[in-house]
Amino acid sequence: MQMRAMELMIWSMSLGAIAAVAATRLADLAARPSLSLLRGATYHVIVFVFVLILSGVLAPTLRPDPHRLHVLQVLAGPLCVGLSTFWIRGWLGARQRDRLMSVGLRLSALALPLAAVAAFTLPRAQQLPAAAGLSLLGSGMMLWFAVRAWGMGDRLAPVMAAGCLLTLPAIAGLYAQAMHLHVGIAAQAVFAFCAALSNAFTGFVLWRRDRHEWKASREPGSSLLPLDPVTRVASGRAVVHRLIEALRRRQRTRRDGAVIAVLVFDVDRIAAQVGASGVHEMHIAIAGRIQRQVGVVNPVGRYWDRCFICLVETIDSPAWLRTLGLRVSSSLRRPIEVTGLGGERVEIRPDIGVGVVHLPPGRAEAEDVLHDAEHLAEAARGMRSRAAILNPATGYAVPVEQADLGPRGRPAKEIPHAALRRAAG
Numbered sequence: 001m002q003m004r005a006m007e008l009m010i011w012s013m014s015l016g017a018i019a020a021v022a023a024t025r026l027a028d029l030a031a032r033p034s035l036s037l038l039r040g041a042t043y044h045v046i047v048f049v050f051v052l053i054l055s056g057v058l059a060p061t062l063r064p065d066p067h068r069l070h071v072l073q074v075l076a077g078p079l080c081v082g083l084s085t086f087w088i089r090g091w092l093g094a095r096q097r098d099r100l101m102s103v104g105l106r107l108s109a110l111a112l113p114l115a116a117v118a119a120f121t122l123p124r125a126q127q128l129p130a131a132a133g134l135s136l137l138g139s140g141m142m143l144w145f146a147v148r149a150w151g152m153g154d155r156l157a158p159v160m161a162a163g164c165l166l167t168l169p170a171i172a173g174l175y176a177q178a179m180h181l182h183v184g185i186a187a188q189a190v191f192a193f194c195a196a197l198s199n200a201f202t203g204f205v206l207w208r209r210d211r212h213e214w215k216a217s218r219e220p221g222s223s224l225l226p227l228d229p230v231t232r233v234a235s236g237r238a239v240v241h242r243l244i245e246a247l248r249r250r251q252r253t254r255r256d257g258a259v260i261a262v263l264v265f266d267v268d269r270i271a272a273q274v275g276a277s278g279v280h281e282m283h284i285a286i287a288g289r290i291q292r293q294v295g296v297v298n299p300v301g302r303y304w305d306r307c308f309i310c311l312v313e314t315i316d317s318p319a320w321l322r323t324l325g326l327r328v329s330s331s332l333r334r335p336i337e338v339t340g341l342g343g344e345r346v347e348i349r350p351d352i353g354v355g356v357v358h359l360p361p362g363r364a365e366a367e368d369v370l371h372d373a374e375h376l377a378e379a380a381r382g383m384r385s386r387a388a389i390l391n392p393a394t395g396y397a398v399p400v401e402q403a404d405l406g407p408r409g410r411p412a413k414e415i416p417h418a419a420l421r422r423a424a425g
Helices: 005-031 035-055 058-062 066-091 099-121 124-151 157-178 185-218 236-253 267-294 320-332 366-380 418-424
Strands: 257-265 300-304 307-312 336-339 345-348 351-359 387-390 397-399
Touching: 005 035, 005 185, 035 058, 035 066, 035 157, 035 185, 066 099, 066 124, 066 157, 099 124, 124 157, 157 185, 236 257, 236 300, 236 307, 236 351, 236 366, 257 267, 257 320, 257 366, 267 300, 267 307, 267 320, 267 336, 267 345, 307 366, 320 351, 320 387, 351 366, 366 387, 366 397
Parallel strands: 351 387
Antiparallel strands: 257 307, 257 351, 300 307, 336 345, 387 397
8 A cells, every 4th residue: 555645744754853863872872872862862763763663664665575664564563662671771870770570571582582482473463463462562661661660760761651651542543554544644654753853852851861871971979869068979958868769668668778878087198198189089089989889870978078878779688788888898998099189199098997888778867867867887997898787687897798688589587777776776
């Protein structure tokens, strides 16, 4: 069935809008090559090819073999959605944020292409409807996980969710075109607009995330939160505000999380060696190392002049805190190179303590959490690993490697935050 001139114009305009976003991302990739930008540019190119194959624009221009075009149309949707689910796993920070999200998106990315190949075992008339169903199922899963990330505090997830929502009518309309169903001009215009707008929303989210990561790589410890004017890391007020928001969400989402406090001791000795400028360099390096260990989705800030706070929104299980605490402490104990008083580069070893506080589901006060985290960081100074946590079995501060947190995947016994102060007293 030949496309009418109006249909050709509608879908060509949609393809032009998608191509413009892809060209912008490719130009950005050429200016600042990175794996993240490459994935983003590839995503937009794949969306362009997907719409080109299914919309029918390809037929009147290149006149492809009908059998080959049919094969491409069956594979296009599941492959495009499968790659998108694989990449959205990283864009939503699923590995750091939620095990269910991470596993679900990974399995979807593997299952959709295999299911598309299996669709060729069906009668020819059922292959395109099966591919459409698979594509809609994968897109619906992405929408659900984007909404889930929104509930966990991801501020860009609502835009990603809007893009995933618009993908659903776009996929339905494109497969209706591929199956030569009778679709009115107005409906086709809506479907084409949804395809272009979904691509634009996703492109905006990717651009914001890439910009954040690029800024973080140039200014270690930087974030989208208000910055401390001296160290250029997130301000204490901003991190505390995020903590209060996270504690409110936790009552609704019932997710485990954590707060990490890092205290820097004996700063006067370091200041005498390298001066105030060297101390500021040390603070920036410490914040950057914490950020790399916990991931860019979790905010790191300077609570006061010798204390850094990190909020880990979600964790797989309390037992994971052992690994997290040891990873952060071992990273911070490595030498840091700063500028000395004479302008020369000097290696210093900061004297640090890391306190890890488990945030169980339910109600908790930000003041109690921060007090406990600081107390644990102070206690960690006398421990070999320099990382301390409250042992749920005893209520006392212990090295993280000795805490009885239970096996991975199982909840630990909940201890009220006030118990730490009673144990300390």
